Amino acid sequence: MISCGSTTTRIDNKSSEDKATYKPLSDDKTIVVGANQTENYLPLLKGKRVGIVANQTSVIFKNDFSYTHLVDSLLALHINIKKVFAPEHGFRGQADAGAHVNDAIDTKTNLPLVSLHGKYRKPIPEQLKDLDIVVFDIQDVGVRFYTYISTLHNVMEACAENGISVLILDRPNPNGHYIDGPTLELQHKNFLGMHPIPLVHGMTIGEYAKMINGQAWLNDGLQCDIKIILLKNYTHNTSYSLPIRPSPNLPNDQSIRLYPSLGLFEGTNINAGRGTEFQFQRYGAPFLNKNALTFSYTPIENFGAKHPKHKNKLCYGEDLRHENLNGIMTLKWVIKAYENTLDKSRFFNTTNFTKHAGTEKLQQQIESGLSEVEIKLTWKEDLENFKKIRAQYLLYP
Structure with a gap:
């Protein structure tokens, strides 16, 4: 396993009670994220022109409770990264929720930063024409209105339209052990929810990408060529504490x-x-x-x-x-x-x-005075149907 890079950062951004339950990688029971398994994906990137969808959570962990950013590590390994695509909150994760994120140049690496939460939320052909493969590595939290899965959809769709493969480096879902909430009705499709799924979907990014393909949710039923680097030692009931806040307002x-x-x-x-x-x-x-x-x-x-x-x-x-x-x-x-x-x-x-x-029903139900129990009963059939669909795409027990 290779985890080199020009800059190393300590996992020290949380209070002692919120520190991650992250252990040295030599522990056989420790979750190993996709990004750490460089031996499994470097051969897919060698000699390719690479784009990366990344933010501050896109890191390779080291044995001493520190990490290096994926972009820094791959550059040090002489991977030909052409550009970085930045989701909501930006590449360094400092923009307000919903704030317009501008294209820029990363001052550390001099790589072009292409915003996917500014003028465009889906890469345009001009932004993809010099790429052979796009790497997607972002920590999600398993909630429909957390926009990283919408960015995943848009990246997969753009790549499918332009004949580009997508490599997904999977990460745990800290809310991956349950499914709950109202299911999106397609007439209310928007960037806060693009698919008919419950508010809490119980899937990793890799599993969700499989569902996007399998349910033919891309334009014209397109299929994106995806490769997923699976997590090691992970189940949906495995507790996982995020070592890096996934966005500015989710601190612990x-x-x-x-x-x-x-x-x-x-x-x-x-x-x-x-x-x-x-x-x-x-x-x-x-x-x-x-x-x-x-x-x-x-x-x-x-x-x-x-x-x-x-x-x-x-x-x-x-x-x-x-x-x-x-x-x-x-x-x-x-x-x-x-x-x-x-x-x-x-x-x-x-x-x-x-x-x-x-x-629209949830607001109407609250205004009419229905109890939580009564409201949740109206979700039951949709949740049971979704569980059957979800089961087709699970990569982990």
Whole structure:
């Protein structure tokens, strides 16, 4: 196994309680990500003109609890990288959610950075004409409205249209042990959800790529030529703590566990912790009932949130840092916030909530006073159908 590169970074961006359960690679039971298995994919890249879809999570781990970036490592191994494609949040992972990301030159490597979250969200033929193969290596969190799987679709489609292969270096899904949430209705297809899947899909990027091909979701039923470097020692029930935050506002394991549930607040006028150090671990707004929801905080401009909802205003809500939630998504906090909203006309941003939920029904159900149990019963048939489809594409037990 080769893990060389010009720059080594320590895994030290988390507090002690949030540190990854990452162990030296000599441990036979340790998960080995696709990027680390250079012996399996370097032969596929030698002599090729290579493009890489990458961000700050695209790393090769080393035995001493450090890592090198995939791009740096492959350049050191004399792979002919022509350009890097950057998803939402950018190549270095510092852009706000949804922010326009510009094309640029990476100051460290002098490689062209082609934005897939700016003027184009799908590579155009001009950007692919000098490539033989595209490598896709991004850490996902298994939630439909987390846009990296939409970028995966767009890259696969563009490559299929231009006769280019895609090499996927698989990584674990920290929410890969369950399936939950409303299923997207195709009339609400958008960049926050392109396929008829539940909000929590329980698949790795590699498995999801197989599903995109197998379900003929690309334009005109095109098939993308994909090669997947599989994870070692991974099952869908294997616990995995992310050593690098996958985006600016998912700082630790708790935020990633709560994200499927609190992410729905993105389609409301409720702040979900952006503008604090506890993103997706709290929620609040100035117009929530402070007698019922006594926790308070004030969002301010910070890393990853230049304009958080209710910036510099005192918000009332709940602190969920110590909430024990694993293996389900819940609507209880969205419902509780709605019930304690002093002016309900201010709660939903209807268009945006529908984009996140993938259906108009969820807002209607909450507004009509249905309980979480009643709402979840309406998802049951879709979830059972999806589980049957998903089973065809699983690469891991």
